[in-house]
């Protein structure tokens with residue numbers, strides 16, 4: 001319908017090629033470092049290619065589809081992927097293979113909660129017999145499960161959950177009930193339309209006594225008709241800010257009966273006579289959430305920011321607007337220091353959080369191995385670290401994606417840029433898997449307890465909180481000094497708020513009031529604690545990684561930039577704590593600006609090294625060839641509103657005015 005408009009040679013493509021020629025490091029080697037080795041890059045590319053070459057997985061750009069089409073296509077593709085492309089024994093969150101598959105997944109998919117929450121819960125809460133029964137069914141997609149914890153009335157405060165599972169000795173069943181409207185399960189992904197089972201978190205009641213939250217497998221739909229079972233009311237909660245392809249659902253249960261064996265009973269059991277047997281700590285009930293907080297940030301936040309950086313930096317390298325030299329040619333907006341100041345620190349965030357996250361995954365895997373041997377002594381530490389890490393990463397990456405979107409000017413507002421999709425995908429990561437504020441408070445609770453102990457009684461990674469403040473020797477901008485600066489700040493924040501808590505409680509104020517009145521400083525201390533962890537982990541990675549000098553230099557510069565950018569945006573905190581002087585802050589700012597200038601020529605190369613394929617981004621601004629304007633026009637042509645030259649509804653409603661206008665103009669014409 002539209003004629004083609006093409007330039008003979010796109011200036012933008014030429015510009016981006018020049019950027020690549022100017023890069024001062026081997027891009028492929030940085031890709032290998034990012035992936036964890038050359039072999040891993042090869043394996044990831046193989047998996048990505050397998051998915052991208054598969055004709056079943058092709059579909060129109062998401063910004064041209066309705067929600068219904070997006071849900072339908074995602075379900076068709078996900079079912080196909082699960083049965084044909086995923087290894088038979090599933091994928092283990094935290095493994096490299098899991099990461100590679102997550103990179104290969106189509107831009108929209110669903111059934112993932114089944115994979116990342118339902119299956120892991122069967123494994124961690126089920127007895128051997130239960131795992132043997134449910135796991136093969138779940139792996140084969142013979143049963144599809146949601147993770148049904150949150151209710152309409154309660155998400156954060158799990159002790160307030162209202163859904164009940166009452167043991168009926170006569171029939172040896174649990175009777176599941178949502179006593180009020182606010183008790184219905186609300187939000188679980190894949191639950192509204194696709195799931196036929198749910199892992200329901202409910203308050204266990206035996207002979208009128210409450211035993212707290214337990215995990216039950218509840219069948220919600222018939223396996224042959226897919227109709228909701230008697231007593232079950234289930235559906236989609238409606239459209240949200242994003243997640244269009246996912247049927248986040250509601251589930252209301254009235255007298256739904258399940259066999260006694262459907263209580264996942266590795267950690268606690270109900271005997272036929274109603275005796276309750278506790279086999280392990282109640283805290284392990286929360287283990288599924290630790291698992292997700294450790295393993296989701298990479299795919300749900302860090303990769304999302306990496307894509308947003310790729311789009312914004314490639315676009316900024318070809319978008320020319322305004323003059324730097326009076327009388328000279330228009331410059332790429334990436335040449336403005338202010339544009340570099342927006343975008344390059346986001347790249348540093350991607351690297352810092354990715355490598356720090358790998359450290360947490362390793363710690364968590366060690367914890368799981370110990371737990372298998374009955375040792376859960378590290379649970380509190382891993383909970384505190386993973387809670388604040390999830391909160392900090394989701395917060396930093398969400399802010400970063402919005403910075404990238406705005407840095408693309410008007411085109412960043414267009415769905416065709418791919419950036420609004422990324423923003424809507426990443427924003428809920430600040431809420432799901434534990435609302436961020438609530439998680440920071442959990443970390444602070446642990447830190448305040450630690451602050452009253454001796455260093456020798458604390459885990460190695462926490463002992464610095466109660467040890468003497470360290471001196472910085474030499475420039476604030478050295479990596480060693482950055483670590484000291486963040487450690488000192490975290491220790492002083494935690495000690496400061498602990499002092500406040502103690503003073504208030506010594507004056508006789510009730511603990512819950514003390515806590516509420518200290519919560520602003522508690523959250524600050526948890527943020528500083530996790531920042532010192534991230535910086536420390538990134539510095540260790542940069543120091544230890546085996547790579548060529550140019551790559552090492554880039555990583556060191558990104559690491560230093562990450563620390564300095566944080567200091568420069570929060571300098572008041574560092575000054576208030578007395579960790580830095582005004583002179584330090586001035587130096588930190590100048591050094592950040594120098595680093596931006598130094599990294600600028602490599603910016604396109606650094607985002608190329610993430611190695612995202614064009615189809616994994618669906619972005620007219622971020623495609624590899626830099627051909628932004630033609631792509632934007634081609635995408636606009638696909639808008640469903642452009643199907644006809646005359647849109648019937650606009651014609652119908654506006655025609656009377658137009659006819660009036662025509663008559664007036666013709667009258668004027670005839671008068672003249």
Ligand SMILES: CCCCCCCCCCCCCCCCCCCCCCCCCC(=O)SCCNC(=O)CCNC(=O)[C@H](O)C(C)(C)COP(=O)(O)OP(=O)(O)OC[C@H]1O[C@@H](n2cnc3c(N)ncnc32)[C@H](O)[C@@H]1OP(=O)(O)O
Pocket residue numbers: 077078079081082086091098101102103105109110111112113115116147149150155156157158159189283286287289290299300379380383431432433434435438442445446
């Ligand atoms: C098929 C095809 C395709 C397949 C393809 C596969 C292919 C490929 C694979 C590729 C995959 C692709 C990638 C994946 C993509 C995924 C996309 C999915 C989209 C997004 C999914 C989104 C999912 C989102 C899911 C969700 O959102 S699920 C809901 C999450 N909801 C929460 O997270 C509630 C927060 N609330 C709380 O966590 C608690 O409620 C509360 C605040 C602690 C209570 O606080 P309080 O009341 O104080 O607590 P108490 O109970 O008294 O306990 C207090 C005592 O316990 C302690 N302690 C509290 N915690 C814990 C804890 N953890 N662990 C240990 N201890 C704990 C605490 O330290 C204290 O110890 P003490 O100091 O006493 O010693």
Ligand SMILES: Cc1cc2nc3c(=O)[nH]c(=O)nc-3n(C[C@H](O)[C@H](O)[C@H](O)COP(=O)(O)OP(=O)(O)OC[C@H]3O[C@@H](n4cnc5c(N)ncnc54)[C@H](O)[C@@H]3O)c2cc1C
Pocket residue numbers: 113147148149150153154155156157186187188189243248428431432433434435436437438441
């Ligand atoms: C896209 C998406 C997918 C989801 N998927 C699932 C799923 O698969 N399964 C599932 O069970 N759930 C799921 N959820 C639900 C999610 O886990 C909850 O929304 C989340 O845990 C937050 O709980 P809430 O909504 O009750 O928030 P609230 O706790 O009501 O938060 C509201 C405000 O109150 C504040 N607040 C709450 N408690 C405190 C406190 N103690 N101190 C200070 N401030 C406080 C919060 O900081 C926040 O500002 C999903 C949610 C989303 C958005």
